[in-house]
Amino acid sequence: MxxxxxxxxxxxxxxxxxxxxxxxxxxxxxxxxxxxxxxxxxxxxxxxxxxxxxxxxxxxxxxxxxxxxxxxxxxxxxxxxxxxxxxxxxxxxxxxxxxxxxxxxxxxxxxxxxxxxxxxxxxxxxxxxxxxxxxxxxxxxxxxxxxxxxxxxxxxxxxxxxxxxxxxxxxxxxxxxxxxxxxxxVLGEFMMDYTINGRDTPTQGNRHRWHAPHNVYPCQGEDNWIAIDVGTDDEFAALCNVLEIQDLIEEPRFVSAQARREHVEALDDVLCTVIREHDKEQLFHALQAVGVCAGPGAHRSRSAGRSATQCTGIF
CATH class of the missing domain: 3.40.50.10540 (Crotonobetainyl-coa:carnitine coa-transferase; domain 1)
Known part of the structure; x- marks a missing residue:
């Protein structure tokens, strides 16, 4: 060029x-x-x-x-x-x-x-x-x-x-x-799924076709949220250990990725109740420390004050 x-x-x-x-x-x-x-x-x-x-x-x-x-x-x-x-x-x-x-x-x-x-x-x-x-x-x-x-x-x-x-x-x-x-x-996989398998993909919202849980959950305080993405059984076990809900690891509805996907609404209900008691920043760091993909939902007015954006000079 x-x-x-x-x-x-x-x-x-x-x-x-x-x-x-x-x-x-x-x-x-x-x-x-x-x-x-x-x-x-x-x-x-x-x-x-x-x-x-x-x-x-x-x-x-x-x-x-x-x-x-x-x-x-x-x-x-x-x-x-x-x-x-x-x-x-x-x-x-x-x-x-x-x-x-x-x-x-x-x-x-x-x-x-x-x-x-x-x-x-x-x-x-x-x-x-x-x-x-x-x-x-x-x-x-x-x-x-x-x-x-x-x-x-x-x-x-x-x-x-x-x-x-x-x-x-x-x-x-x-x-x-x-x-x-x-x-x-970009939508090729959904079109092929319908053409080959006859499956018409419903609206997905924050959910994922294979990962579960994969959503945004309410935390302590007003309008505080955290996004969590679990892609493997090990990550799910780590999430449960951090949240101190180890009984979910062996729960038949959540024992595998496929099972969690099939019962994702019930899983999200449990997580919403538990995560609501946690501070989003503390939970964010705790999950990242054990290899679980997570990120706190930042308020627009507070984004400039985050240490990550300050140290990189974005603001």
Whole structure:
């Protein structure tokens, strides 16, 4: 990638040291007074302003394309159509150009011009359902926007592969990578489980398909929580020893990982009652000391005061 000047909208290539140019709004006299997300994602890019809907802006864009290796865009396809920007025209201007198009759904088909962010895409492909809590509706979920992050990594990878292809053949190419198609492989195990075994995975909440217990439990005090993840029988025994509930180790319902998974609701009920009597910080350290994955739920207002964040200089 050394020495390849690209114009692109993702962070991944720029973060790897590739020179980039980003077309965006004029920052004005206060260039620091920007959207926080833009400040983060565009921190290592040069910027320019270009209204591609005007003849002057359109001409400026085409002049820039003459010198570009990569163009990445994630608009609704009809936006590019209205701007009269087509792959055929860009390819004619610069045959070595690589154009990555990342609409929400596709460049054609019935959803072609539907607008969406990562949250909508995840709902469309079933991720929101899987992340839901049993017996509760989806609006209680927080945003994950996992599809946005995955699309950035996938986009960077496809561009690097296209650059390697061009290095060998001298040919540019058009890459279509909708967010929906990029996110579907993440859910591959659930789709295959349904296709092969006929199992329709229910909402999972904080639970895990194999680990149990795997949840967030209330501790002493108001709104204090701890997350615990047990993946093996040894870890479960260690958890029981710390909580002084050793009788659960030989309890038939909890004697194996499969048994604990089958009786996870009963197990969670017992743990909620016991853990509620513990201080989350003390329990966190005690569990970590015996090899059980655990972490206290930090209040946002207190995060800056944690020793772990202070010693690393995050705050």
């Amino acid at each position: 050394e020495g390849v000047p690209t114009r692109q909208q993702g962070l991944e290539l720029a973060a790897q040291g590739v020179p980039t140019r980003l077309a965006d709004n004029d920052p004005g006299v206060d260039p620091w007074n920007r959207n926080a997300s833009f400040n983060s994602h565009a921190r290592n890019k040069r910027s320019m302003t270009c209204d591609i809907m005007t003849p002057e802006g359109h001409e400026a864009l085409l002049r820039l394309i003459e010198h570009c290796d990569v163009l990445v865009e994630n608009n609704v396809p009809e936006t590019m159509d209205k701007a009269k920007i087509s792959w055929d025209e860009l390819h004619e201007i610069n045959p070595r150009l690589i154009m990555l198009r990342m609409p929400a759904f596709a460049l054609d088909g019935p959803y072609r011009n539907y607008r969406a962010f990562g949250l909508h895409v995840e709902a469309m492909v079933g991720h929101t359902h899987l992340r839901g809590y049993p017996g509760q509706s989806p609006e209680l979920l927080s945003e994950s926007l996992a599809s946005d992050g995955i699309a950035g990594v996938q986009g960077a990878l496809t561009v690097m592969m296209a650059l390697r292809h061009r290095e060998r053949t001298g040919e540019g190419q058009l890459i279509e990578m909708p967010l929906t198609e990029g996110f579907l492989p």
